[in-house]
Amino acid sequence: MSILPSLDELLETLRVVSLPMNTPFRGVTVREAALFEAPGGWVEFSPFLEYETAEASTWLAAALDAGWQPQPEPVRRSVPVNATMPAVPASQVPEVLARFGDLTGLNTVKVKVAARGEALEDDRARLRAVREVVGDEVRIRIDVNGRWSLDEAFAALTQLERFGLEYAEQPVATVEELARLREMLANAAVTVPIAADESIRKAEDPMRVAALGAADLIIVKAQPLGGARRVLDIVRDTGLPAVVSSALDTAVGIAFGARVAAALPALEHACGLGTGAFFDRDVVAGPLVHDFAIAPGWPEVDADALRQLDAGTARTGWWRERIADCYAQLTRDSPDAD
Template sequence: MTRASLRPFALELARPLDTARGPIREREGYVVSVAPDETESASATGIGEATPLSGWTESLSACDAALRDAGADERLASDPLSRLDPRETPAARHGLALALADAAARDAERSLSAELAADRDLPSPSETVSVNATIGDGDPTATAAAASRAVDEGFDCLKVKVGARSVDADAARLRAVRDAVGDAAALRADANGAWDRETAREALDRFAPLDLAYVEQPLPPADLDGAGRLRADAPVPIALDESLADHDLDAVLDARAADVIVVKPMAFGGPDRALSAAVRARAAGVDAVVTTTIDGVVARTAAVHVAAAIPDVSPCGLATGSLLEDDLAPDPCPVADGTVAVPSGPGLAGGAFDGLR
C-alpha cells in the first residue's frame, strides 16, 4: 500500500450540541484514502475518516500535520502508523488505521468486524448491534414523553441527560421515565461531569431505587481519584467517558474507577485500538460500550464494526447520524427498531464509500 490522499470536509450539525467541553456546531476532518500501486491487487483500497474534536483529540491543524508527516496526500511512509502517536494525534491515527484496515479486510474479502475479530482470536462478530436512544434535558413530562416515543420506535435502552438541573429535579425526571416505560427499557443517566463529589453521592443515592444500568461520568473528567472513591460503595454502577480523554485506560483500571467504559474509536486512535481497549477492560471485569465523537458516516460505520466484534456487547451509543445536517455519503447501517445491521460486505461496507476517494 503506497499511495494515500486526503479529502477535507465540513459537516454542519442539525443543531448545536451542548457538551461538558462546550457546544459542538460543526465537524471538520478528512476522508483518508489508501490505494495500491500498479503491482498490487486492485481490491486493496481503503477509506478512513479523521475527524478531530477539541478536548478529545488533537486540533484539526495538528491532525493535518500528522497525516502529512505519515505520508498521506502522497506516498505513505514505511510503517506509517508508527509515526502517529495515538495519545497525541488519535484522530489522525484513526483515519489512517481505518483506511488500512478497510483495505486489508477488502483484500481478504471479509467484513471489517470479521477482520478485527480474527486478529484478536475473538468469536465471529454479531450481525446486529443494539443502540441506545438519548433523551435530552426536558422537564419530567417532556422527558417521559420522549422516552415513551423511543420505546415505541423499538429502543430497549435509554440514556437520559442529567446534571444541568438540581438532583431533586433529575430524580423526578428519571422517576417519570421509569413510570412511563416500566421495565420495557434499561435506563442510563449521563451527567457529563457536572457534579462535585458531594452532589454525585447524593445523586447516586437518590437514583438507586430507579434500577439504573449505570450513571455515566458523574464527576469532572480529571477527578479519577474521586471516581474511584465514589464507585467503591456506589449504589449504582459507574461508567466513565470523558475521563478516558484525560487518563489512559491503565490509569482508569488501576483506580478501579469504572464498572463500564465508553469507547470512542476516534479518541482511542483507531478501530484496532478501540477494540483492544474493550477487550482489555472486559478481561479486568469492566464492561465496554462503543460510541462516537459525532463523526461522519465513515467513522460511524467503523464504530459499528468495533461494537459488533465485542462479544455480547451492551447497547451502544451509535445512533448519532441524525445529529448531522448532512453527511459524507448515505448511511449503510441506519438505526431501525433500536438496532443497526452490521454491513456484511468486504471491508467497511463493500464499495459504499468508493465515491469518496
C-alpha cells in the same frame, strides 16, 4: 501492513461537511466533520473544534487506521443501539424520543444529567419523563461527564437509584474519585454500577481504571482512542465490559463505531451509536440504525448530501490546516521518526 497516505494524498479526497442539528447536544448546534475517501470506503476525522492539536491528532490516527490499515474481523452481525436523551427540559422528552422513530425495539436510553445551570431536581424530572414514555422494562443509564463532586455523586446516585439505573457514566472527574465512589456506594448498598468514559479516552494511562477498581465497565470511542485496534487493546487489557459510543459522529463515524463494536469479544450492553437522530440531515441517503440495531459495514456516502452539506471554502481551509498540523504531530510521534 498497508502504506499510509501522504498528507497531499489524504487532502486530495477531503470533503468538509457541516451538519445542522435538530437538538443541541453537548452545546453543539452545527456539527462539522472532515471526511476522506480511503481505498475501502469513507473515513471520518471530527475532533471538536476546541480540541488542540495534541488531542485532535489521535482522531486523525483513527481515520488513518480505519482507512488504510487491516481491521479486526467482526464476531457479530448486529450491534444493539441505545437512544440518547440530551439535557432537555422534561416537557421536551417525548418530542426528542419521537426522533428515534418507532420505540417498539428500544431497550436502553442514555440520559444526560448534571448540565451546567441545572439542579438535581431537573435531572429527576427528566428521568421521570423518560420512564413515563418508555415504561419499566427499558434500561436507563445516565451520563454525568464528570461534573459532580464526590459528595454530590454519592447523594445524587443514592436518590436516582430508584429509577433502576443500568449504570452511571463518569459521575466524578478523576480515577481516584471513581474508585472511592464505588466504595461509598457499596458500603451504603446503593446498587448503581459505575462506567468510566473520560477516564479512559482522555487519560494517559487508561489501565489505571482497572488497576484501582474504579469502574464496573468502560466506555470506548473509536475516534478519540485512535482506532479499532487501540480500542480492542484497551478492552482486553482492562478486562472490563465495554460499551462503544459515538463522539457525535456523522454516519461515517457511526459506521466505524459499529465495526469496532462488532469486533469486541463480548458485548453486554447497547451501544451509543444512535446520535444520528439529532442531525437534520446526514451524509448517507438513509438511516444506519434500524429497530435500535446497526449492522457493521461501510456506509454508502451520498454525493448529493456531500454537496448540499459542504461547509464552504473558508471552513474547508481551516480544516486543511488542522489536518496538516495533526499529520505533522503524528509524524513526529511515530516510532520511525528520526
